[in-house]
Amino acid sequence: MTPLLQMTGVTKRFPGVMANRDVTFSVDAGEIHGLLGENGAGKSTLMKILYGLVEPNEGRIEIDGNEARIRSPRHALELGVGMVHQHFMLVPTMTVAENVALGLRSDRPPLSRLRVVARRVADLSERYGLHIDPDQRIADLSVGLQQRVEILKLLYRGARLLVLDEPTAVLTPQEWHELEQTMRSLAEAGKGIVFISHKLDEQLAVADRCTVLRDGAVMGSVATADVDKATLARMMVGREVVLRAVRLPRPAGRPVLEVADLGLETPDGRRLLADLTFSIAQGEIVGVAGVDGNGQRELVEVLTGVRPATSGTIRHDGEVVTGLTARRYHRIGAVIPEDRHRMAIALGLTVSENLMLKEFGKAPFSRRGVTRPRASRDFCRTLVDEFDIRTPSLDVTLRQLSGGNQQKVVVAREMYRSPDLLIAAQPTRGLDVGAMEFVYRRMLEHRERGGATLLVSTELDEILSLSDRIAVLVDGRFVALIDDHAVDVEELGLLMGGSTDKGAG
């Protein structure tokens, strides 16, 4: 049988990197084909080549056995190839129907005939069980629904091969299961699906076959029924990966951060946080588990001085610091915020500028208000080496780095001074296993040195393997504060759902 898609010998060079080398890749109709690889392995680039967004240096693409030179997304769509990008390509101020109609010839040009479009969208939505209302504005939809709009857009255009680039990075577990269902029903309808993800579990759960990329080259293409997680991880990273952190028991020292009755209300009286009391000692990692949106972001913002608490006290080393400013917080602790793009780094600035964000005003990097580039460069070079930041140079903008390397920049900047206190929110979100292992190692080193850590995460495995104590946050309150980690994933999941039969400590 001729495959739906056959890519042969595809090579793409960017200045300084080989994003794809001699890649051979094929997808059959009705197949879910996983594309696995670390950040920067070249997955997106390969698919952008297929979609006509990037021109390959070498290689051949065949669709249904016919050679295709794909020059533009429009051309790709004409050939039946559609792609859902990592960042959604939707206009938030427009409705679903308007977004779908975008770029299409209507049945009666030049009118856009949105009502006709809306009707067809509703039909398609029903056929594939997508539950999309064509008249809603994109901005009012959840991320999971927006993703379905993207899929709908492609189905509307008659795509037979759907490429989903890291679709799960932004989804809640619930939404992921829905996506899984959607992918299955699409495959049953005979569509070919390329599923990009660096999460091994997801690949094993949904893909029929899985092709692994490393440094732009294909490491192998395997049926997921024949492999286990460890094998896939080894193919992807190129060495054994230890994600189960080895955490030596160590006596906790004096408390570094003490929080009492912390509360936060919005001006119109909505409670975001209430009655939070806990402390973190030297050499201790306290994990805060919870479903996204239960106050995690607010807790981190209050503790790091981004917004003031409305009640309660915060002490650092015994000294009351309630109402501290972000600037003051940075003198006592480090923070890895949840949304690095908004809160931690400037994508348009260079690697060295980002590394220097906290330092450039201080000696020896500036003298009487004038920066001293030489000193900064030496400092940055040390950090890049020590934290293994993979970048072509110090002067490329952060936008050009992979997510994992961007996060390493944040970790390097925050951690190199060995702070007493680290507040880390979703520190491995969007990272591949290699980078994840790196972040875990740094956090454990911090613990060994006697640093205190507050780890806020929705990944239960992460919480369980790293934390000495675990707090469960539901609706802005701790429903449990478990001293030992005498708790497993199931129990934690139940607590996060709001059940409170585990003793509060």
Added chain:
Amino acid sequence: MILMGAFGGYWGQWWTGDILLGMVAGAAAGTSLAALMALLSVTARSDQIVVGVGLNLFAIGLTTFSFREVFGDRGEIVLDRMGTMSIPVLSALPAIGDALFSQTAATYATWLIVALTWFVLYRTSWGLALRAVGEVPAAADTAGISIAVRRWQAVLVTGALAGLAGSILSIVQLGLFQENMSAGRGFLALAAVIFGRWRPLGVAGACFVFGGADALQLRLQAEEHVPPEVWLFFGMVALVAAAWLFARSGRRASPRALGTLVALATIGFALRAAAPEWSFPAQLWLALPFVVTLAALSGIAGAGAAPAAIAIPYRRDRDV
């Protein structure tokens, strides 16, 4: 582009002797400057502020120079203006009839253009694509729309319309051209767009307000002093606005906006009461349209409705 249109229109009518051909020439002049704008900002992806300021100065220089070259030694030539057309029945309406329905054909045409703009933007595929190109160009690009082509088209259409506006200023309204005669009207138009929340009908409404201020200015310039009753009038307007704001959003009304309006009203009444004979020189009226604009922009208008990608050159390698 307005200035180019004003000169182009004037020159065109003078050359051909026909006012419609003059307007076509005005539109063409605006379009040609727009082409330069598009070349620099869309194709060469230059910073639009720099390009905009540059082209502004260029237009002033070019029109002034050409005007002196062509007309310098001929003295002031006043061309025939466009006659007014009264619409039967409607123009007989009391109070507003004469103001709204006894106008030049060009004025009626502007209403048509507003309606047409709305229709094109919201009812055609082209308009849909254009709005997307302004909001999230990457989304349009991946949907197979050429960003550069759409932006070029949009800038050219804008140029033609601005040129037309200029020609209306010079040949329809006055019948003559003066150096830099558009005098900041382009910026007023920009303000109207923001005040109208980037929607054609809103913008038309905003133009009404600004245009009203402009007309008032022209009328009142003739007076020597600002009549003190004006304070009373402004005080009342501010009070009404405050009441309206309160009625619309109730307790959630922004206290700052409410406070500002009430303060304005108080100042208005207080001035009337305390210093009945005190008044400003008439020159103040010259600034009126700009004052209204400033007040509208700083107080009432939200910036939220602007297209997200406005003035940002598109690069596929960065934005996708």
